[in-house]
Amino acid sequence: MAARQDLIKGNIDTLLLSLINQQPMYGYQVMQELEGRSQGYFKFKEGTLYPALHRLEKAGLLQGSWQTLANSRQRRYYSITEKGRRILVEQTAQWQDFFAAMNLIFQPAKS
């Protein structure tokens, strides 16, 4: 499976919202889940992921909170907000429209 990570542009927020909507997660876990669930397709760089999480939190779509593990290690868990859920629904619909439009070009309907 050839890497075309750049196709992701514009979809990172939707991916993150969708994932965290299913279950609250911390950043490092998000990277693992994305890679695992996509069978190795999505390999987010930290320089991509963390700023994206910060952006979504700042926008009020995610809510983060620090949790300290037994070994005193820190994790920042993110959960989706009401607003985040609304935006997710919207973006999912937009993604479907976009996919449909792409396919109309790839396989033009008979005129």
Next chain:
Amino acid sequence: MAARQDLIKGNIDTLLLSLINQQPMYGYQVMQELEGRSQGYFKFKEGTLYPALHRLEKAGLLQGSWQTLANSRQRRYYSITEKGRRILVEQTAQWQDFFAAMNLIFQPAKS
């Protein structure tokens, strides 16, 4: 249909190759065809389209040639090259992989 033109990032080249592969076209026509075939979804700006065509020609994926109309107006027709066709096949497969990966996140397979 809400506009999310930004999802297009990284897909412009594939769209152009796919369209011109079906039939040689000049720039202005490309804009009209994209808008028409996608039922109004894709509305390319000239500042997006022309540099993209130049880039693809420079990369040897498209070949352009000037044609003069009866009224002495100029049009630059683009057709796809052998190399362009190869890349198109590749990118189409990559697009399908990407779509599959996205859906794996949206609707995770049961574990």
Next chain:
DNA sequence: CCGCATACATAGAACCGCTAGGTATTTATA
């Protein structure tokens, strides 16, 4: 004759993910 459509073009702004670096702890390996 004025505005819109046709037809091309480009400079610079803006955006966004990536590169490459940093800190610190724990666990596996040689």
Next chain:
DNA sequence: TATAAATACCTAGCGGTTCTATGTATGCGG
């Protein structure tokens, strides 16, 4: 027991790509 790899977070600046804004020029309809 070193030392490498994994865990877990972070950010400044680079680079590529799309958009904004603008320019040129002709043809056509009202």
